[in-house]
Amino acid sequence: MRPVSLAKSRTLPLGDPWRALVPDASLRRGSTVVVEAPVGLGGLSLALSLLSEASTQGHWAAVVGVDDPGVMAMVELGVDLRRVLFVPRPRGAWAESAADLLDGVDLVLVRPPSRAGHGAARRLMDRVRERGTVLIALSEPRAPWPLPADLSFRVTQAEWVASSRLDARYLTVRVSGRGEAVRGGEHVVVVPNRRGRAEAS
């Protein structure tokens, strides 16, 4: 197999359970994905799980603005850490750092430190379209991503199941997207499960 086909492919692969919920079971290059969740209710885990399949298939990813990424959690989610760059504290330069990385990696997960400005968001989304990469913007309902995204995952509810330890978290996620066959509506997924992975409920 010539790897060039990989580079030119118009999509990036998604793992379970997301592949069943979005068109072509993949992320379209040039698109922006918004993950929105109230603080502490699984948004970060969800966003990180979107990186796993692409990273294991040889694509590079970057994580910008996540102060203290749980690297073990990423391993459990199936992310290949050999191809992940982290910019934990970009301070004022989160948008510039994300833009730098969009030129070099296939997926950039960004968590703006505060409410993202309209202009910065627009510039990043333009860059993503131009470079054929994928931007995953992680936000909270009280500081939402200021522009409509191509695809969005909104966590509306999170519930832990625990025995003698934390076993699994059931997330109710509202999936929506522009055009195409996004299976809109609410889905319950497990992120993470007992092995730390994401799966369908």
Place this chain on the structure above:
Amino acid sequence: MEQLLAIWVEPLSLEQPDGSTLRDTLVLLDALSVLCPFTEVVRLGLYVLPLRGPSRFFGGDAAVLRAVRQNVLDLVGVEPKLGVAEGLFCAELAAHRELIVPRGTNDAFRRAQPLEVLGRKDLATTCQRLGLHTLGAFADLDHARVAERFNKHALALHRVACGELSEMEGQRDLRLARRLAQLRGEEDLFEEQQGFFGQRGAGDDRADAAAHRVRRRLGAEGIVVAALRGGRGPEDRATLVPWGSPPTNVRDLAPWPGQLAAPSPATTLAHPVPLQLRDGANRPVVLSARGTLSSEPTAVIFSSPLRREIIWYAGPWPLVERWWSRHRRRAHLQMVLASGEALLVVAESSRWWLVGIYD
């Protein structure tokens, strides 16, 4: 200016007609790149790498020099000449003299060099007629006087002598990088885009270039990569190291005895946050020497007067570790708060710390 380790490998400096020199150059480059990914071949026989990162990783300059020396000896069969100084120009001079120029003395080192090191016989002769014998004396000439007396090459050399430029024109073989890439390209044609085990593909190079840009923007600590190591809590097992540090074996994930089970928290605090646990009577909950809790925790109080109700907890899972020969007693506790958030806290030296958030 960055402190550089220059490595002079005499046998690789003269190109053999059979193409072996270029291949050996590449082999050594790959070996040195394992020690420091920023290793460059400046020209045939001369390698250079920034010393700071590897030195921190290997525990000192001497350890890096030892590792480099051993690598060259193993692969080429001769002892290299090693030199450390700031900037490529001085680093190469230091290598030829096998000197380590201590920090802060780089200017004195450069100024004491004879003019011949600039490699221009006409310039050296003219200066000697003027009674100038060292780079320092040449550097002290007024820039305008140099401009009127010499050509523009001499002007650039004057700036090198003054320390304004860190390398001489012509010091680098600009074609070499491309020739090496071509050589590598032919060899790696079918391994492109794999990027594992030292083989590199186009995607890796693009990512490297982007990482370089971010590093320039934010500094060396601004862009990091993950390294995994043994340990019991998720906060011990993973660490973030500056991008460009020598690689560690991230596949070594053998479970440690007493390791906390998955799932791990998606946020692992590099600097744990102190907190208090209180029971129903608002008394502090403490961990006993036997690893049990003094009472049932019902609320968590952060250093600010921020209080959250605990609706479920599990643990404590005590861990007694021998860590640098002193006993370290710790216990993990998982908890879910009324707000729906789940936390991982640890008791250590009779205090509680927030180490992870399952967010």
